[in-house]
Amino acid sequence: MPKPPAPSLTIDDRLVIAAALDRILYDDPDRFQPEDARTVRRLIPHSRSSWLRLGFRAERQGPSMKGEAAGIGDVRMEGDKSVVEGNLGESTVWRCGQYKISNHGGDLEIWQVMSDEFAQEPKGARLEFDAGGRPERLTFFQPRDIELRIPFTSFAVGVRLGGWQPWKWAGDGTPAAGSA
Structure with a gap:
């Protein structure tokens, strides 16, 4: 059975998403408007991601x-x-303005176009939602680099472990009980 075509985003959808992400990321240093997060989540098609990426x-x-x-x-x-x-194990990535976005269901992963996990200074964020679909927080990508040198050779193996650190909260800027 042929695979159905992936859903598409119109240019208008992409502009609305880029504007909402600009507000989420840059308007306030401590919080973002939940309605902007819901708009982005509603417009970006959900794609399945594997359990291992x-x-x-x-x-x-x-x-x-x-x-x-x-x-x-x-x-x-x-x-x-x-x-x-x-x-x-990567899921579908959507380009909207200066952002690349994936909708994993419980979160939206957002990267600046010229950045990824391997960039010198990676610029990635994750919009996280609770089980009821309410926006909770925004986290940023904070890598931890490990370099393993192979003795008696000039070889080294670098490993970058990804981690997400809290950045902003939805609404009034305070974490919900049990969050953090």
């Missing part, structure tokens, strides 16, 4: 050369760096 990035430095140049002295030339990125 992994992203990876591998960097490899090419060979380097060193020598002497007449009149300059010691010279070192680094080889080209190659980068391979990928992911597993």
Whole structure:
């Protein structure tokens, strides 16, 4: 049986979503309007995500050369760096203005277009909703980087663990009882 086509967003929907996200992210440092969060959640189609989502990035430095140049002295030339990125278990991502958004049901994951989990300074946020569908809070992506060096070699393996830290609350800016 053929897979049904993915739902689409009109340009008007995308503009409404981008404007609501601008207000959520930038209007107030401590809170956001629940109606904006409900609007974004209503307009972004829900997509299934797998129970395990992994992203990876591998960097490899090419060979380097060193020598002497007449009149300059010691010279070192680094080889080209190659980068391979990928992911597993990602859900559908929607582009609206400067944002990429995924609707996982219980939360909306929001990234600036030129940013992701592997960026030097990642710019991601998550709008979280309670079981009744009421907006609760906004969290921001705070990575923890670990580097494992392989003894007696020049190899290192970097691991970035994602974590979400509280940022803003819906409505009056105070967490609900039992939240935090």
